[in-house]
Amino acid sequence: QVQLKESGPGLVQPSETLSLTCTVSGFSLTSYSVSWVRQPSGKGPEWMGRMWYDGDTAYNSALKSRLSISRDTSKNQVFLKMNSLQTDDTGTYYCTRDSNYITPPMDAWGQGASVTVSS
Amino acid sequence: IQLTQSPSLLSASVGDRVTLSCKGSQNINNYLAWYQQKLGEAPKLLIYNTNSLQTGIPSRFSGSGSGTDYTLTISSLQPEDVATYFCYQYNNGWTFGGGTKLELK
Numbered sequence: 168q169v170q171l172k173e174s175g176p177g178l179v180q181p182s183e184t185l186s187l188t189c190t191v192s193g194f195s196l197t198s199y200s201v202s203w204v205r206q207p208s209g210k211g212p213e214w215m216g217r218m219w220y221d222g223d224t225a226y227n228s229a230l231k232s233r234l235s236i237s238r239d240t241s242k243n244q245v246f247l248k249m250n251s252l253q254t255d256d257t258g259t260y261y262c263t264r265d266s267n268y269i270t271p272p273m274d275a276w277g278q279g280a281s282v283t284v285s286s
Numbered sequence: 287i288q289l290t291q292s293p294s295l296l297s298a299s300v301g302d303r304v305t306l307s308c309k310g311s312q313n314i315n316n317y318l319a320w321y322q323q324k325l326g327e328a329p330k331l332l333i334y335n336t337n338s339l340q341t342g343i344p345s346r347f348s349g350s351g352s353g354t355d356y357t358l359t360i361s362s363l364q365p366e367d368v369a370t371y372f373c374y375q376y377n378n379g380w381t382f383g384g385g386t387k388l389e390l391k
Contacts, residue, residue: 202380210384211372211383211385212372212374212382214374214379214380214381214382227379227380228379261329266376271319271331271334271335271338271340272319272376273321273329273331273374274331274334274340276329276330278328279328
């Protein structure tokens with residue numbers, strides 16, 4: 168059974184760094200990519216970036232200067248770090264199982280991690 | 287690539303045939319997916335590669351389109367289809383549309 172679960176702090180101070188962990192099960196990080204998607208309340212989703220199955224990364228150009236995605240395949244975990252957080256970074260952050268060019272895009276999602284940026 | 291969905295809000299009755307539109311600012315080359323998001327839940331993949339039905343999704347959902355214009359059709363609306371629907375392109379970068387909220391009339 169494919170599962171993804173986000174974990175991390177629910178509250179982050181402005182200008183601080185957000186660190187989230189996505190722990191996956193039911194598939195291999197070396198066979199599937201993992202993308203991070205965020206969604207402000209009441210708005211559409213925004214693709215943030217991805218960890219490709221081969222270890223390469225890709226980032227949304229609007230976030231690239233602040234964002235870093237890494238992984239630990241031995242722990243089945245993918246990590247997101249984003250610095251210089253502001254209030255408009257508040258929202259729900261999802262990790263998703265993403266395509267390896269053959270499989271469908273973002274066919275499994277975590278439950279989401281709610282992040283509030285506030286002092 | 288920017289994606290524009292229309293309408294932003296759609297009211298329909300149970301049993302209606304419903305059509306949602308997604309238009310790209312550039313050619314999407316059929317790399318277009320549709321997601322359904324119910325209140326308080328994560329999005330769920332319905333359709334990928336324009337018209338491929340994801341496993342487990344009812345056959346009343348279908349997708350079509352080409353170039354810059356794509357459509358999600360629900361052949362007979364059911365109460366459980368009340369949700370917001372997002373299109374998503376993965377041809378050139380990765381972007382979502384703004385969504386269409388579908389409600390019962």
